[in-house]
Amino acid sequence: MSPYLAGWRLGLLRTLRPPGDLSVRIGFFAVILLVMSALWGTAIDANGGQLEGYTRSSLLWYVFAAQTAVLGVRPRSVEEIGDEIGGGAIAIQMLRPVSVVGLRMAIDLGEACARMAVAFVAGAALTWLFAGPPPSLSALAMAVPAIALGASANIASSHAFGGVAFWLLDAKSTWFLYQKLVFIPGGMLIPLDLLPRPLEVVCAVLPFATMAYVPGKIASGDANPLLLLWQVGWLAALLALAAGVFAAGERRLQVMGG
Amino acid sequence: MTVVTSTLRASLADAFANRGSFWFQVAVMVVNDGTWIVFWVLFFHQVGTLRGWGTQDVIVLFTILLTSAGAALGLLANSRRIGHLAAAGELDETLVLPVGPLSHILTSRIDPANMGDLMFGPVLFAVAGNPTPERAAVFVLGSVAGSVVLVGFLVACGALTLFVGGRGEQADLGFNAILIFASYPLDLFGGATKVLLFTAVPAAFVTGLPAQLVRSFNPAHAALLVAMAAFFAGLGWATFQLGLRHYSSGSIWTR
Numbered sequence: 001m002s003p004y005l006a007g008w009r010l011g012l013l014r015t016l017r018p019p020g021d022l023s024v025r026i027g028f029f030a031v032i033l034l035v036m037s038a039l040w041g042t043a044i045d046a047n048g049g050q051l052e053g054y055t056r057s058s059l060l061w062y063v064f065a066a067q068t069a070v071l072g073v074r075p076r077s078v079e080e081i082g083d084e085i086g087g088g089a090i091a092i093q094m095l096r097p098v099s100v101v102g103l104r105m106a107i108d109l110g111e112a113c114a115r116m117a118v119a120f121v122a123g124a125a126l127t128w129l130f131a132g133p134p135p136s137l138s139a140l141a142m143a144v145p146a147i148a149l150g151a152s153a154n155i156a157s158s159h160a161f162g163g164v165a166f167w168l169l170d171a172k173s174t175w176f177l178y179q180k181l182v183f184i185p186g187g188m189l190i191p192l193d194l195l196p197r198p199l200e201v202v203c204a205v206l207p208f209a210t211m212a213y214v215p216g217k218i219a220s221g222d223a224n225p226l227l228l229l230w231q232v233g234w235l236a237a238l239l240a241l242a243a244g245v246f247a248a249g250e251r252r253l254q255v256m257g258g
Numbered sequence: 259m260t261v262v263t264s265t266l267r268a269s270l271a272d273a274f275a276n277r278g279s280f281w282f283q284v285a286v287m288v289v290n291d292g293t294w295i296v297f298w299v300l301f302f303h304q305v306g307t308l309r310g311w312g313t314q315d316v317i318v319l320f321t322i323l324l325t326s327a328g329a330a331l332g333l334l335a336n337s338r339r340i341g342h343l344a345a346a347g348e349l350d351e352t353l354v355l356p357v358g359p360l361s362h363i364l365t366s367r368i369d370p371a372n373m374g375d376l377m378f379g380p381v382l383f384a385v386a387g388n389p390t391p392e393r394a395a396v397f398v399l400g401s402v403a404g405s406v407v408l409v410g411f412l413v414a415c416g417a418l419t420l421f422v423g424g425r426g427e428q429a430d431l432g433f434n435a436i437l438i439f440a441s442y443p444l445d446l447f448g449g450a451t452k453v454l455l456f457t458a459v460p461a462a463f464v465t466g467l468p469a470q471l472v473r474s475f476n477p478a479h480a481a482l483l484v485a486m487a488a489f490f491a492g493l494g495w496a497t498f499q500l501g502l503r504h505y506s507s508g509s510i511w512t513r
Contacts, residue, residue, distance in 0.1 A: 020427040028434045035438055038446040043305040051305065176286045180293045189297050194304045 082171020
């Protein structure tokens with residue numbers, strides 16, 4: 001078995017086996033969907049049943065997919081990468097005859113797949129309950145690869161940001177900044193179409209939109225295959241960036257002691 | 259000086275030991291809070307008012323949340339860690355001391371990041387909360403009562419681990435639920451959810467009711483808030499004390 005596939009499998013199994021953490025995440029997800037349902041439902045009602053083309057149902061299916069894609073990724077991933085680099089633990093990982101960043105991303109992707117699968121099933125059931133059926137079943141089906149691509153782009157991007165610790169020896173500040181970039185420019189809290197036009201244009205050219213906005217947009221009924229292509233393009237760029245940051249960082253890493 | 263104030267002073271000194279790190283974490287949390295303000299401004303810019311709530315009303319609610327959560331999670335940082343401490347057998351070091359265990363645990367750790375919330379909340383209220391002497395007094399009352407409710411609820415959730423086991427997941431779920439619900443205007447919710455917010459997940463008493471009191475003071479509602487703060491303080495204390503009877507030592511010092 002390829003080491004990367006083994007890493008993916010390890011991440012998947014270690015997330016599924018202790019059910020406590022997973023059940024907390026699902027409970028957390030349910031609360032978010034309940035709150036967002038109340039917030040956006042009230043907002044849509046107050047605006048005559050539509051907001052920039054979104055109906056109550058399409059907006060809540062947007063929230064479901066955007067949140068599933070983001071919550072699948074370990075929230076403090078950037079900070080943990082920074083801690084491992086700053087603390088020198090990364091040096092042990094460099095002894096293995098595999099790419100450090102490749103194996104790390106494979107494990108993270110395994111974990112994310114487990115979380116997203118459970119969140120997708122539970123979240124879709126809850127959203128159906130709160131908002132009724134999705135605007136389009138084919139769009140919902142297309143949201144599955146979009147969620148997976150969004151989470152993959154998020155993982156690659158987290159590693160690129162976390163890799164800053166090779167130079168700063170800490171990634172706490174990067175983590176906070178990164179999280180906020182996914183929240184608003186990424187479209188997790190509010191669809192980009194609802195932002196003021198100049199801000200929408202800026203956010204749309206950043207990679208963060210592929211992590212939450214695109215899965216949400218597709219699940220809201222816009223089954224445009226070009227959106228998936230947009231994600232694939234940014235994913236390739238972010239993977240290259242993460243690999244480049246780690247390659248450069250590993251060359252300059254100095255660890256004292258054993 | 260009482261044991262509680264001595265412990266709190268020692269915890270503060272510990273947190274301040276690395277001043278650069280302390281202020282950095284405070285600054286990062288302020289930036290984090292600023293993101294939420296940006297979100298609300300963008301949201302209301304798009305949707306107008308919601309059931310009588312506008313940007314300024316939500317900012318007042320947010321200042322109460324920052325202040326009460328800052329006190330509960332910054333000054334009394336262990337309030338959300340009771341379940342984890344119990345699961346890991348880490349209550350031993352407190353139980354051997356001749357002090358009240360709950361007060362000692364609560365005051366023995368300070369979280370610098372959440373201290374940023376505690377500092378930023380009142381400043382934001384002064385700048386954007388249209389402060390008058392009356393509104394400021396109600397803001398203080400609401401924030402204090404909200405933090406007592408929050409601490410009592412978190413301690414009760416954490417103490418559940420002592421009864422049912424696990425790794426502290428009950429506290430994590432309670433923590434996430436109450437903070438999310440407390441971040442949004444109470445009037446958004448109706449039916450069973452609203453009942454939930456006044457009972458099992460008392461977010462209504464952390465921000466919703468205090469924010470309504472700041473907008474329009476009502477003595478009966480203020481009395482209810484104070485009574486509920488006393489109730490949740492008692493609930494947290496009683497659940498913890500009863501749960502201690504089920505606690506098994508982690509034998510951490512002999513490992």
